[in-house]
Each structure stands twice: as structure tokens, then as C-alpha cells.
Amino acid sequence: xxxNFETMLTGGHHNSLGRTVEVTDTILADPARLPDAYQCYxxxxxxxxLRTSSVFKRIALAQPEWLVPYIDRFISEIxxxxxxxxxxxxxILFDLLKSYMSASQKTAAVDIIKNNLANHNDWIVLNYSMQxxxxxxxxxxxxxxxxxxxxxxxxxxxxxxxxxxxxxxxNS
Numbered sequence: 001x002x003x004n005f006e007t008m009l010t011g012g013h014h015n016s017l018g019r020t021v022e023v024t025d026t027i028l029a030d031p032a033r034l035p036d037a038y039q040c041y042x043x044x045x046x047x048x049x050l051r052t053s054s055v056f057k058r059i060a061l062a063q064p065e066w067l068v069p070y071i072d073r074f075i076s077e078i079x080x081x082x083x084x085x086x087x088x089x090x091x092i093l094f095d096l097l098k099s100y101m102s103a104s105q106k107t108a109a110v111d112i113i114k115n116n117l118a119n120h121n122d123w124i125v126l127n128y129s130m131q132x133x134x135x136x137x138x139x140x141x142x143x144x145x146x147x148x149x150x151x152x153x154x155x156x157x158x159x160x161x162x163x164x165x166x167x168x169x170x171n172s
Contacts, residue, residue: 005033006040009051020051024058031066034059038070041078041086049081053089060096067093068100075105079112084122091116091128095135110136110143117150123159130154134169 005026008019027033037059040052060067074093078086094101094109101109110133117129130151137144154166 005037005052006043006045006048009040009043009048009055010045011047014047014050017054018047018051020054020058023051024055024062027055027059028062031063034066038073041081046083046085049083050085053085057089057092057096060093064096064100067097071097071101071105075108075112084120084125087116087120088122088124088128091125091132095132098136106136110140114146117147123162126154126157126162127165130165130169134172 005023008023010018012018023037027037037052037055040048040055043049043052056067056070074090079090081087090109091113094113098106098109113129113132116125117133120126120129130147133143133147134151137147148170151166151170154162155170157163157166
């Protein structure tokens with residue numbers, strides 16, 4: 001099947017997966033189609049970008065090594081997309097791809113996630129950013145020191161999921 005991925009990811013309720021699983025399965029069967037999926041990040045349709053993020057998360061879980069050539073592009077291109085779903089998915093992707101990253105890529109990824117944690121207000125972005133940075137701070141005392149006041153601030157957030165996650169991480 002050579003159906004256009006953007007078309008496949010368009011339509012339906014914005015919170016539904018739509019044909020995300022079908023696109024993922026198509027790529028898993030034919031990895032040469034991965035660049036076509038990546039281009040969907042640049043769609044004008046935010047639902048397509050949301051579902052593209054879901055596709056890449058699924059690919060990272062199934063075949064993380066396939067995404068190694070995209071790490072620099074996630075850092076330089078996808079991190080610039082001002083959409084919550086791309087930002088929280090980046091936190092997940094960076095965590096899943098950490099063992100494949102160079103030191104400079106890890107530094108850039110941490111900077112992106114730190115910026116999202118400090119400046120974003122979306123509850124999902126905050127939750128995934130906190131978790132990824134917390135998971136990574138075991139290797140970095142400076143990151144741990146940076147993260148502490150943000151967790152303290154977010155433990156007082158009016159949104160229960162954010163406050164609960166921050167409190168849980170503070171107590172760990």
C-alpha cells in the first residue's frame with residue numbers, strides 16, 4: 001500500500017488514534033516509508049502532527065535503532081514545533097533513544113526538556129518532562145539541582161496529575 005500517510009492521519013476526533021496503528025504497521029513492514037512519516041510532522045494539520053508523534057513513539061518502542069538517524073532532526077526541527085503533543089512526545093522519544101545518543105545530543109535533549117518544563121503549561125508536557133529529567137538526573141548532579149526547585153513549584157500546581165507527579169518525584 002502506498003497511500004499517503006498525511007491523508008491516513010487526517011480526520012476524525014482529535015483525541016482518537018485514527019489510523020495511527022495502521023501507519024505504524026505499514027512502516028514496520030516497510031522501513032523505507034519512515035521518511036514519508038517524518039514529513040507529516042510538517043503538516044499544517046495539528047491532528048496529523050499529533051498522530052505523527054504517536055507513530056514515532058510506537059516505532060521507538062518497536063525498533064528504536066531505526067530512529068537514530070532522526071535524533072539530530074528531532075533536536076533541531078521537531079523541538080521547534082509549538083505544539084504540546086510534539087513536546088511531550090519528544091520527552092518520551094529522548095528517553096527511549098537515550099542509549100543511542102551522543103553526549104552532545106543528550107545535552108541538547110536535556111536543554112529542550114528543561115525549557116519545556118520551565119516554560120510550558122500543558123499538563124502532559126509537564127508530566128513527561130518531569131519524569132524524563134528525573135530519570136536522567138541519576139547520571140547528572142547538576143540536573144538534579146536544577147530539577148529540584150521545579151519539582152517543588154509543580155508540587156503546588158492546581159492540576160492534580162502535575163502536583164501528584166512532582167510530589168512523588170520529590171519523595172523518591
